[in-house]
Amino acid sequence: MRKDKLLAVWEIVRWLDEARWNEEETKHILIPGTVFENLDEGQKIIVHWLAYVTDQQRPYQDVWMKGGPIFAEIINKYCNKPGSIFTLLESYTSRSAKSGGVDIFKSKTQLIDGLPIEYTPRFGMHILSIARTLYLLEPFKLNLVKYLSEHWDFAGKPENNSEGDNCISRIAFLLYLLSYHSIEKGIVSLHNNGEEIRKHINKYSEWLGNLFSDEERLYDYFNKWSRKDRYHKRLWAALRDYLKPKSCFQKYFRKSLGNIGNIAFKTFLENKGEEILESLELPGDLWNLRFFEKMFHEDIASPEDLRGEYERLKKLHRLSTRFYPEQFDVSFSFSQYMCDEIMEDYCPFRANSQIRKFCIRTIGIPKTGNLCPVAMITCGFRYYCKPEDCPIKDGIEEHLCPGCTIKIKNV
Numbered sequence: 260m261r262k263d264k265l266l267a268v269w270e271i272v273r274w275l276d277e278a279r280w281n282e283e284e285t286k287h288i289l290i291p292g293t294v295f296e297n298l299d300e301g302q303k304i305i306v307h308w309l310a311y312v313t314d315q316q317r318p319y320q321d322v323w324m325k326g327g328p329i330f331a332e333i334i335n336k337y338c339n340k341p342g343s344i345f346t347l348l349e350s351y352t353s354r355s356a357k358s359g360g361v362d363i364f365k366s367k368t369q370l371i372d373g374l375p376i377e378y379t380p381r382f383g384m385h386i387l388s389i390a391r392t393l394y395l396l397e398p399f400k401l402n403l404v405k406y407l408s409e410h411w412d413f414a415g416k417p418e419n420n421s422e423g424d425n426c427i428s429r430i431a432f433l434l435y436l437l438s439y440h441s442i443e444k445g446i447v448s449l450h451n452n453g454e455e456i457r458k459h460i461n462k463y464s465e466w467l468g469n470l471f472s473d474e475e476r477l478y479d480y481f482n483k484w485s486r487k488d489r490y491h492k493r494l495w496a497a498l499r500d501y502l503k504p505k506s507c508f509q510k511y512f513r514k515s516l517g518n519i520g521n522i523a524f525k526t527f528l529e530n531k532g533e534e535i536l537e538s539l540e541l542p543g544d545l546w547n548l549r550f551f552e553k554m555f556h557e558d559i560a561s562p563e564d565l566r567g568e569y570e571r572l573k574k575l576h577r578l579s580t581r582f583y584p585e586q587f588d589v590s591f592s593f594s595q596y597m598c599d600e601i602m603e604d605y606c607p608f609r610a611n612s613q614i615r616k617f618c619i620r621t622i623g624i625p626k627t628g629n630l631c632p633v634a635m636i637t638c639g640f641r642y643y644c645k646p647e648d649c650p651i652k653d654g655i656e657e658h659l660c661p662g663c664t665i666k667i668k669n670v
Contacts, residue, residue: 262577265568268554268659269582270650271607275593276586278634278642280505287641288507290327292369294335301402301515302338304501306330307508308403311497312388312438313380319591325371325378329364337393337401344393345449345457352386354450355379362386362448383447390449391460392438395467404515407433411524413477423485426527427538431489431498432481436467439494440484490543490562499542499585502528502535539585541565546590550598554608554660592638601663607637607651608660619644620652 278284288295295306309330314322333351337344352362361383366376380386399405407414407430414429443459446452470477501512516525528535541547541562551559559565565584572578597606605614617632633651634642646652 262572264659265555265559265572266577267655268608269578269586271655271659272586272589273582274648274650275589275634275638275640277648278631278638278640279592280503281640281642282505283630283641283643285505285507289323290331291324292328292331294369295328295331298331298335298338299515300511301400301404301518302331302334303511304508304515305396305401305403306334307500308434308438308497309334309389309392311493312392313378313385314493314496315385316381321378325376326364326380328369328376329366329378332366332368334401344390344397345453348390348393349449349453352449354448359447362450382444383452384442384444386449387446387456387459388438388442390456391442391463394460395437395464402515402519403434403437404512405519406437408516408519408521408524410471411521413474415523415527418478421482423489424481425534425538426531427498427502427535428485428489428540429481431491431494431540432484434498435484435488435491435494436470439491440488490540492542492544495540495542495585496544496588499539499588502539504532533580536585537569537580537583539583541584541587542590544588544590546594547588550587550589550594553598553663592640596636596638598663601665603662603664605636606660606662607633608655608658609662610655610658612654615651615654618649618652620646620649 290303290306290310295303298306306327310322310327313326329351333347337347351367352364355361355363361379361381364378364380369376393401396403396406399409410433414426414433417424417426417429441463443455446455446459449456470480500506500508503509513525513528516528543562548561551561551565559568562584565587569578569582569584596602603609604612606612607614614633614636617636619629619631629644631640631642631644631649634640
């Protein structure tokens with residue numbers, strides 16, 4: 260693959276990512292309702308984390324607009340009146356009417372269209388992951404940021420001579436241990452499988468405590484995770500939200516950390532912006548993999564491949580700090596608006612794309628104070644025109660993407 264093609268694609272991807280993470284777009288909170296609004300910053304973070312745990316093969320509207328408010332209610336209930344995590348979760352769930360079906364979460368105080376909000380995760384392992392996460396966070400008052408802060412001695416001391424070992428990777432590993440590592444399948448209900456859930460959590464809690472008490476074993480396990488399980492989609496998607504500039508969840512994360520008082524952790528977040536962004540991994544999402552296949556064929560087929568290309572280009576001084584791998588996360592924006600809709604004629608990665616007809620600069624609308632039509636059409640983003648930083652206005656001279664139109668030939 261020609262390196263100049265990757266750089267040309269990356270410039271457009273970087274611009275789309277800039278449009279996604281801007282104040283106009285990120286001020287629209289994913290999780291609606293006054294219950295969520297009234298939580299403190301640390302509580303909002305754990306609600307967001309639990310919603311991402313269930314963000315697998317479910318419409319995002321259900322995850323955030325139904326699941327999110329219910330999880331906010333659960334967290335609010337516990338923080339106002341602490342008690343058994345198991346009893347709390349049982350009170351907010353009911354058995355599925357289907358044999359072997361996953362528990363249904365049901366709100367007690369919030370309605371949609373006059374009915375209590377209901378939300379069913381796709382897989383039973385999400386039920387186990389939620390129960391285990393909250394149980395393990397009880398010593399930290401269900402504060403995910405406090406959990407990370409308490410383990411900063413591990414997260415804040417990477418071995419710089421080891422590839423892929425950095426503070427952000429270690430934070431990701433700690434979160435992986437909390438919610439995703441060794442989650443057993445076959446458990447679908449807090450009510451039908453309560454005993455199995457308790458046995459799993461008690462056994463895992465003991466194992467994790469032993470792991471954290473053995474520094475050498477903890478480092479070995481981190482290195483094993485780095486090689487085998489590093490590119491976990493929902494893990495990196497959630498963590499990204501806590502670290503990207505202009506994300507409201509970055510503000511929640513930092514304020515919660517400020518309240519905790521871990522100066523070393525806080526200083527790292529404030530002073531290592533470039534390191535943080537370049538350490539973020541691209542979630543290994545199906546949509547992202549399809550984008551790679553269309554754009555680069557077998558030359559870049561995975562987030563690991565992209566990371567390798569990034570490191571090589573960086574060593575050759577071909578990339579500025581404005582570029583980093585996570586920017587290629589097109590899952591819930593470009594891929595679904597353009598690729599899936601076969602919008603080849605309006606694709607910004609195609610020569611002579613008709614999308615330029617909508618560019619403010621091209622059609623002569625005054626730039627100042629106007630939203631960019633191109634960002635809205637290609638990704639659904641609300642983004643104010645910045646012509647000095649726009650790769651769309653002048654177009655490209657060659658097809659960076661082969662196109663998505665289905666061509667049928669006669670035999």
